[in-house]
Amino acid sequence: MLWLYLDFYALQLDALELEASPQAPEVSEAQPVILVEAKHNTVVQYNKAAGSVGIEIGMGLAMAISLSNQVSVLEYKPELEGCKIQQVAQLLYQFTADIVLEPPQGLFLRIDTMFTLYHGLDTYWQNMQQPLGELGYLYRYATGSTPLMAKLLAKTGRNRIEASPEAMKQALQQLPIAQLELESKTAQSLVRVGINQLGQLLALPMKELARRFDIHVLNYIGRLTGELKHGLALFQPPRHFQAEMELMFEVTNTQCLCKPINKLLKQLEQYLRLHALVTQSIHFALMYRYDEYIEIRVARASGEYKSDKWLQLLELKLESVRLEEPVVGLRLWADKLRPFAATTGSLFSAKQALVEEDELISLLQAKVGKDKVLSMQYSPSHHPQFTTELVPAGNEPIGKADKAQEPELDKELVQRPSLQLARPMPLRQAVKVLQGPERLQTNWWNEHKIQRDYFIARDVSGKLCWLFRTPQKQWFLQGYFA
């Protein structure tokens, strides 16, 4: 096994400097900046300018400020670095399969499994240079035959990619005990008995060590040398996609938003294609100034990854969006991701569907709203008001629903009017009764209790009406036989 450890030792500071400076105008090249850990008040990261005035890691805050009165002090936030390292892992995941997060600053990468793909160690490392350069964060690295070995060597700034176990072991043996991630008490007692280098410690028989030190030390050494298994959880890229974009100028016209939106959609498409996924819906936040935004959402039940298809829906949606303020930024968010499955159309059917059914439904929904594009469901009820249910279409692919779940239809369905009034209206016109009465008495168990005598009748204009009479002898119109 060969492991690579990447140590982004100034992650928070680098991220701060790389991100657009408006939020932190105090950060500039010439300005000494230090990150101070709040608990111990010691310097944990510093930039070049701070280094040139003599600031070092581990220095107290008072000491650092006394070296330069211009130094700007920021708080060190490991949780911020934890987020950043996730993003780094996500980017590197395109190049390396097995990644283990070592928050807040490090990544273990198992690289021996990647050699077949990259034809060896050197080309692998060359390929890795591209994403690492893109990131622009400072990093130290080293390889090792165990994860911990790689980490220890990287922390010393070895910065060497090598596969020979001897060379790595030799380097490891020269490490001072203080570099190990041991409790300071343990390290001190080792130094006291004359063990200054790791090599000396490794030369001791395990049994002897076990008598003098606790199990943690043994575990650590065992994992370092590879004698004990080092259980690590591999990084899994999160199943959602998010991208943001700051606009160079303020946009007031929704038409002008299509171009930047398309850019974000292209990023989404690339992400989805690399992961063989499709997304069923995407959210866009159109950001106003002062952290306000409006959200628009488009959905496509069958899932889609192509940017042009999504753009088409978004253009329709944008037509109905009214901007109250100029838009200064965009955020894209897609979390309903699922594996891509190709649908096969019929090759020999007489007419070729230009658009899939699901696609048409998404298109209509994007333009006019979900509540107006409906599919019909029959629910067996004797109450005329409850037989028809209209639900937003496309919740499940039309025509592919499980037949077994269909409500059993009565074989003897009686003729009912095709058009029904939303609620019965008092009968106003003169009618000639053709058929009836048919008594419907149902729902006596709830508030929709009815007792009605239904008639079919033709009114003076020739309309076929469905009427009912209540026990109070009032007449109502329920529907039409169109």
Next chain:
Amino acid sequence: MAIGELRLLLPYIKRKQSSGLLVFIAPPTLLSAEFFAANGINLERILVLNLYRPEEALWAAEQCLKSGCCSLVALWQKALTVKQARRILLSSEQGASTLLLYRPAQKASAFSIPSSLSMTLQPHELGIQARIDKQRGGQPSAMLTIDMRQTWPDLTANVSSKPGNVLPFPRVAAH
């Protein structure tokens, strides 16, 4: 309206359901699922668009017609300009689908719009009366009475005095 115009075309609608979605745009009231289910139409093939703004309804009709995945689009619309009708006709040819346009009789008589078949419907006790005003590759016809007593005995009256030309419904297609 409500004189049997939907029932008249029921055999046609039934045949169309196998080749694509059936779309109903802006129905005058709630369409009943029970009616379709009772007449052998698969409800899963039905899409109802409650679009009561004419421009929205026309836009949706056009999208559905030209998509190629809808076999039939029924639209209830009061007025349609010649230009709109031509556009709809083109998109229905593009997507190999049919548009059923229902509009009140008094509007229809004002002027003729491009279509492949245009009929005037009137209520009748036996079923419905229909006159073909215009058909592509055919002649206009006189008023015909369609006898629906066989299919819908409850909805028709048994009258003794019959008009001249009566056609049975549903008409069995000659092979």
